[in-house]
Amino acid sequence: MKTRIISAAVALVIAIVVLFLAHTPVLDLALAALAVGALYELFKAMGLVKYMTECCICFGFSALDIMIGMVHRQNVLGVLNTELFAFLAAMGLLLMYLKKHDEYNYSIPFTFLGLTIGVTYSFSCLQKLVTQFPKFGVFAIVLTLAGAWLADSGAYFAGTFFGKHKLCPVISPKKTIEGLIGGTVCNGVFLLAIAGVYEAFINKEVHVNLIAVFLAGMLCSLIGLVGDLGASVIKRQAGIKDYGKIMPGHGGIMDRFDSVITVTPFMYWLFTTGLLVR
Numbered sequence: 001m002k003t004r005i006i007s008a009a010v011a012l013v014i015a016i017v018v019l020f021l022a023h024t025p026v027l028d029l030a031l032a033a034l035a036v037g038a039l040y041e042l043f044k045a046m047g048l049v050k051y052m053t054e055c056c057i058c059f060g061f062s063a064l065d066i067m068i069g070m071v072h073r074q075n076v077l078g079v080l081n082t083e084l085f086a087f088l089a090a091m092g093l094l095l096m097y098l099k100k101h102d103e104y105n106y107s108i109p110f111t112f113l114g115l116t117i118g119v120t121y122s123f124s125c126l127q128k129l130v131t132q133f134p135k136f137g138v139f140a141i142v143l144t145l146a147g148a149w150l151a152d153s154g155a156y157f158a159g160t161f162f163g164k165h166k167l168c169p170v171i172s173p174k175k176t177i178e179g180l181i182g183g184t185v186c187n188g189v190f191l192l193a194i195a196g197v198y199e200a201f202i203n204k205e206v207h208v209n210l211i212a213v214f215l216a217g218m219l220c221s222l223i224g225l226v227g228d229l230g231a232s233v234i235k236r237q238a239g240i241k242d243y244g245k246i247m248p249g250h251g252g253i254m255d256r257f258d259s260v261i262t263v264t265p266f267m268y269w270l271f272t273t274g275l276l277v278r
Contacts, residue, residue, distance in 0.1 A: 004249030011247060011256075022130050022138050025070045032066040035123040037253040038261070041243040042115055045234055045254075051108070054096050058116040061089035066124050069131055082124075086117065122261040125268035133271060136206050139198050140271050143213070146194055147220030148227075148263040151187040155221075158182020171232050184221040191217030195276075207278045216270055223266050224259030231258035 018030045036059045043049050043058075065085045071077050093109040126144065130137030159179025167175040195213040199206065231254055235243065244252020270276050 007248045007250055011250075019138050019141065022141070023134070025067075027130060028067045028070045028127060031123045031127050032063045034253055034257065035062045035066055035120050037244075037246070038119050038123075038257055039116060041252045041254045042119070042234070043112075045238040045240055045243060046111065047238075048108070048112065051096075051100075051104070051112075054093060054109070054112050057089055057092040057096070058112050061085050061116055062120040062123075065120050066127055069127055073131070089113065089116065119261060122264045125264045129268060129271060133277075136203060136277055139203065140267070140277070143191060143194060143276075144264055144267040145260060147187065147191055147217055147267060148224045148257075148260040150190040151183040151221035151224055151259075153183075154186025154190070155179040155183025158186070168229065171229050171236065180221075180225065184218045187221040188214040188217035191220070209276055209278070212270070212275050216267065216276060220263045220266065224263045227259040227262030230262075231255075 018026055021027065039058055039062055040049070040055070043055055049055055064080075065082050068077075068080055068085075071080070090113060093112055097104075097106070097109045126141055129140040129144065133140055155175070156179065158181065159174070159176045162178040162182065163176030165177040166173070167177050167180055192210055192214045195208045195210055199208040199210075231243075235241070242251030243254035246252050247256060250256055267276075
C-alpha cells in the first residue's frame with residue numbers, strides 16, 4: 001500500500017506539472033510518450049514485439065500524429081496530418097505483410113493497425129481538448145480523466161459494503177453489480193462537484209451544464225468499465241498480471257489508462273458538441 005501511495009503521489013505531481021504547461025509542447029510530448037508506451041505494452045502482451053519493424057511503424061505513426069500539433073500551432077506544414085500518417089502506416093504494414101506473408105497471417109497487420117489507430121486517436125483527443133478549447137481545455141482534460149478514474153473509488157466502497165452479486169467473475173472476480181451501480185452514481189456526483197467548483201471559483205467566464213456533466217459522469221463509468229474489462233481479458237489470455245512496472249504498485253501505462261482510452265473519445269465528442277460547456 002505504501003508503494004502504491006508514493007507512486008500515485010509522484011504521478012500526480014508529474015500530471016500537475018504537465019497540465020500547468022498544457023499550452024506548451026510538454027503536453028504533446030507527454031501524450032505521445034504515453035501513447036507509444038501503451039502500444040508497446042499491448043504489443044508485448046500479445047507477443048508482437050518480435051516484429052520490431054512493424055512496431056516501429058506503429059510507434060512512429062502514434063508519436064507523429066500527436067506531436068504534429070506542435071508544428072500546426074506555428075501555422076506551417078499543414079499538409080502533414082492524421083490522414084497522411086495513417087496512409088503511410090497502413091502502407092508500411094502492408095508492405096511488411098507482403099514481405100513476411102510466410103511468417104504470419106493477415107490477423108497480425110490488422111491487429112497492429114487497429115490497436116495503433118484506436119490508442120492514438122484516444123490520446124490525440126486529450127490533446128485536441130486543449131488546442132480546440134484554449135479557455136477551458138485543462139478543465140476538460142481533468143474532467144475527462146476524472147470520469148475515467150474516479151468511478152473505481154465509488155465502486156470499491158459500494159462493492160465492499162454492499163457487494164453480493166458478481167458482475168463478471170471470470171474476467172474480473174472482484175467486481176460486483178452493486179459496485180457498478182455505486183461507482184456509476186458516485187462518478188456522476190464527483191464530476192458534478194468538480195464542474196461546480198470550476199464554474200463557481202476558477203473560471204466564471206464559461207457556463208457548465210451541470211445536469212449534462214452529472215449524466216456524462218455516470219455514462220463514463222460504464223464506458224470506462226468496457227475499456228477496463230477489455231484490457232483485463234487481454235491480460236488474462238496473455239497470462240500476465242500487469243502490463244508493465246512503470247508505476248510501482250499500479251502496473252503499466254495500460255493498467256492505468258485502459259478506461260481512459262474508451263472514455264476520452266466520448267468526452268471529446270460531448271465537449272465538441274457544446275453539451276457540457278458553453
